[in-house]
Structure formats: C-alpha cells, structure tokens
Amino acid sequence: MSQITFIAHDGAQTSVAIEAGKSLMQLAVENGVAGIDGDCGGECACGTCHVIVSAEWSDVAGTAQANEQQMLEMTPERAATSRLACCIQVTDAMDGMTVHLPEFQM
Numbered sequence: 221m222s223q224i225t226f227i228a229h230d231g232a233q234t235s236v237a238i239e240a241g242k243s244l245m246q247l248a249v250e251n252g253v254a255g256i257d258g259d260c261g262g263e264c265a266c267g268t269c270h271v272i273v274s275a276e277w278s279d280v281a282g283t284a285q286a287n288e289q290q291m292l293e294m295t296p297e298r299a300a301t302s303r304l305a306c307c308i309q310v311t312d313a314m315d316g317m318t319v320h321l322p323e324f325q326m
C-alpha cells in the first residue's frame with residue numbers, strides 16, 4: 221500500500237494510504253491525524269494544516285505559491301520546507317514521503 225507518514229513533534233508516526241487527487245490536508249483529516257485541523261476547509265486561510273516536508277521530498281511536494289507563502293509567513297515554527305497541507309495535491313509519486321508536524325500543532 222502506498223503511504224505518506226506524518227511525524228508528530230513527539231515522534232509519534234501516523235501513516236495514511238495515498239489517495240491521489242486529494243489534498244494532503246484532506247488525507248490527514250479523514251484519517252484522524254492529530255495536529256492537522258484544516259479549520260478553513262482547505263482555502264489556504266487558517267494555517268492549521270502546516271507541515272514541514274522532509275527535505276528529500278520537498279521537490280516532490282512542490283513549492284508554495286504566493287498566497288500560501290503569505291500564510292506561512294504568519295505561521296509559528298516556519299521552516300525552509302514548510303507547506304500548507306491543503307495546498308499539496310497528493311500524487312502516487314509521494315509513496316514513502318514523510319512530513320513533520322510543528323510542536324505548536326500538538
């Protein structure tokens with residue numbers, strides 16, 4: 221089974237099955253990943269889906285567009301590979317990808 225793994229700040233891991241075409245936020249919420257709230261429903265307007273993509277997967281996850289960058293600028297614990305999970309469209313190429321959750325989103 222193709223999977224993406226979410227790693228909480230305390231090291232707890234949750235792996236979810238890839239469903240290409242959904243957003244990474246949708247996958248997290250539908251699978252009960254703690255720390256991904258998705259309060260705005262995926263409109264890139266709340267910042268509650270912040271993830272830090274593992275460096276080796278950042279090219280696959282893609283880069284943030286201007287509106288996403290603006291939201292990330294207001295996000296605590298921003299890192300070089302920070303993304304909003306609602307702005308990442310899941311693809312089959314993400315099999316094995318890991319993303320980290322900021323401490324703020326425990």
Ligand code: FES
Nearest residue numbers: 258265266267306
């Ligand atoms: S769900 Fe609100 S910014 Fe991603």
